[in-house]
Amino acid sequence: MDSQFSQSRLIWKHRDTQNCRVDVFRRWINRKHGLNLTDYYALHKYSVTDYTFWGDLWEYLNVIYSVPPSQIVAEGRMPETRTWFPGARLNYAENLLRFNGDNIAVTSARETGHVAQYSFRRLREMVRDLAAALRANGLQSGDRVAGVITNSIDGVVIALAVTSIGAVFSSTATDMGVQGILDRYRQIQPKFVFAETEVVYAGKTIDLMPKVTAVIRDLQSHGLHGAILLPSSKTGKQPTLPPGVPNCTSMASFLATGDGRPLTFEQVPFEHPVFILYSSGTTGVPKCIVHCGGGLLLNGMKESAFGYDMNSDACYFQYTTPGWMMWNAMLPTLGNGARIICYDGSPFHPDLRTFMKFISDQGATIWGTSPRFLVELQASGIEPLKLASFDSLRVIMSTGAPLTAPVFEWTQQTFGDIHVTSVSGGTDICAGFITAVPVLPTYSGEIQGKCLGMDVQIFDPDGKNIEDTGMPGELVCTRPHPSMPVYFWADKNDEKYRNAYFNKFPGVWHHGDFMCKNPLTQGLLILGRSDGVLNPSGVRFGSAEIYSVLDQFREELEDTLCVGQRRPEDKDERVLLFLKMRPGVRFGESLVARVREAIRKGLSARHVPAYIFEIQDIPYTVNNKKIEIAVKQIVSGSNLKPSGTVANPESLQLYYKYRHLEKLLETEGAKAKARL
Structure with missing residues (x-):
């Protein structure tokens, strides 16, 4: 068996596949x-x-609509796209607010310990009141509304109120810098912006007024009509309005301008925009990706129902911020009648035990997390089932990066007979390409299957499907689907759109992930971003393979980063591995030798990095994704200006010296040894 499948082991099977919603759907289709x-x-x-x-x-x-579609699909604006459900009229928010009873729709919690419950009836009332105020202040279908917000009930209400009118919502997290916010919102020119004023994170109270004031002042020259300031998330007090900033008001005052009109839902086409998301922007101004309501509704409800078996008894806790697509992807869960938990704060404050107990106490049935968090949980030594019962938990879903086989197995063993799964998709589609499939067995390190409706294949460089060979290649989607972006904002002639997805394989969506399929299990492995694929001497492999081996060093290594280096003067690419040590652990020749040997045994001699260095920090995006591409470009000779999406931009400076590798080795030869 190929090295990437060597750790694949059967770890879970569903005991009652016939009652899984996806199998009920299969029989209904038959x-x-x-x-x-x-x-x-x-x-x-x-x-x-x-x-x-x-x-x-x-x-x-059971999509709610006022006018049925004339057909399912028609020709699209571009040859690579389609027009979906032409003639239909519906509303995204109406479908999410279809329930109006006393069941809990949203649990809104903060790290301070504050927890509030909101029923579907109360949620509709809150959306009604805000929509009335927005309409009274001139918001119309097609206008943009932006948010600098936390993951709370306020964000959910704002998103649903805006989309109920047919307007378009876009959000960033509160930890994004002024420039990062402006790089996004200057492009889309929002009519209104909602902004937090005081938040708490990791026990620290953060005054956002200077940042928010700077953003508002700037956007007033880019079409902004009004700014609505939210009360302190710590005290609940209404903010003091910044002096000299016109058309700025508190949330309470803005709601008071509503005229009490009933909640009505603007009926719009299936492909009418609802959200604008953004490309990573780690090396430039981010692209504005426009998503339609119908596509996000269908795929969102499909994934929650069929991937995680959600229904009205389910409770979905996705740890996220409104700056990550998982926040937008979480909302359609409401259309299945499930409860969502919105959590604002650090999972490590006051401590990890408190956070884990919160998950159990709230009765979460589906917990969405990241590989990095699971590694930290493992390293903490906490035994979750001795801490709390987790008796409601049915699914642990990991996304944002590949979940390695060792962490997969640890999670399964630690939490027992539940569905531990990994999924992968992206901001580009605000949905998944490969996903959890409860009727299929789970193998450690592997994603169970392809999402329904997504014709995912694995292409070699010549555009040939090689998925049944077990060889790694490019993740592509060869057939249009409703979650493709409607367009990029201000993209004349769809040039940016085509260049982003259809340049490599004409007419075929190229997603930019490097992956393979296990011929024995049919499971799928994401090996990393294809533009970050490691290619020494023509041998292509993904960084995730290296990270998987390095899991065994988690007591010594806090974090790792593996990138390729090919400068203009280099004839071939070499692999550089950077190790961030845990406090009190020393980097040295012995550790380097053990790392090399582990990679050689776990993978092959061809996978062993040319050089291994100690590094003080590793760059991440504000959405907690490791930044490999920017580091690869830096060590290969490029000069980069970090964008606002880099959470720790100062860390990038640490890597510039490695472009002068020969000089560095002369002065720090004792710290790095070339592979023999």
Whole structure:
């Protein structure tokens, strides 16, 4: 078996697959069309060979609409896209607010210990009041509204109120810098901006008024009509308005301008925009990715129902911020009648035990987290099941980076008979490409299957599908789907759109992930970003393979970064591995030798990095994603200006010296040894 599959082991099977919602859906499809789809693989094949599948999904998920579609799909604006459900009229927010009872819709919690529950009825009332104020102040369909907000009930209400009117919402987290916020919002020119004024993170009270004031002043020359300031998340007090800033008001005062009109839902086409998300922008101004309500609704409800088996008894806790696509992807869960938990704060304050107990105490059935958090939980020595019962927990879903086989197995063993899974998609589609499939077995380190409706394949450099060979290649999607961006904002002739996705393989969506499929298990592995693929001497492999081996050093290593280096004068690429040590642990030749040997044994001699260095810090985005590409560019000779999405931009400066590798080795030869 190839090295990337050597750690693959069966770790879980569902005990009652017949009652999983995705299997109920399969049988419903068979009855409706007189088919004989025998398993998930047959269902997936049907979903990517017949566009009728999307009509089936519309019917099965009971999409609320005022005018039915004239057909399922028609020609798109570009040859690579399609127009979905032409003629239909519906509203994204109406579908998410279809329930109006006393079941809890949103639990809003903060690290301070404050927890509040909001029923579906109360959520509708809050959306009604804010929508009335927005309409009274001139918001119309197609206008943009922006937010600098926390993950709380306020964000959910703002998003649903804005989209109920047919306007478009865009959000950033409160930890983004002024320039990062302006790089985004100057482009989309919001009519209104909602902003936090005081927040608490990791026990520290943060005054956001200087940042918010700077943002508001700047945006007033870019179409801003009004700014609404939210009360302190610490005290609940209304803010003192900044002097000399016109058209600025508190949330309480803004709500008072509403005229008490009933909640109505603007009926718009399926492809009417609802959210604007952004490319990473780690090396330049981010691209504005416009997503439509119908696509996010169908795919969001589909994934929560079929991937995680959510229904009205479910409770979904996704640790995220409104600056990450997982926040937007979380909202359609409400359309399945499930409860969502919005958490604002650090999971490490006051301590990790408190956070883990919170998950259990709230009865979360699906917990969305990241590989980095699971590694920290493992390193802490905490035994979760001795801390709390977790008796409601059914699914742990990891995303944002590949979940290595050792951490996969540790999580499964630690939490027992639950569905531990990894998924992968992206901001570009605000959905998944490969996902959890409860009716399939789970193998450590592998993602279970392809999302329904997503014709995911693995291409070699010549555009040939090689997925059944076990060889790694490019993740592509060869068939259009409703979650493709409607367009990029201000993208004349769709030039940026085409260049982003359709340049490498004409007519085929190239996602930029490097992946492979295990021929024995059919499981899928994400090996890293394809633009960060390591390619020494023509041998291509992903950084995730290296990180998987290094999990065994977690007691010594706090973090790691593996990138390729190829400067203009280099004939070939070499691999550099950077190690960030845990406090009190020393970097030295013995550790380097053990790391080399572990990689050689776990993978192959060809995978062993040319040089291993100690580093003081590793760059991450504000969404907690490791930044490999920028470091690769720096060590290969490029000069970069960090964007506002880099959480610790000063860390990038640490890597510039490695572009002068020969000089560095002369002065620090004792710290790095070339591979023999």
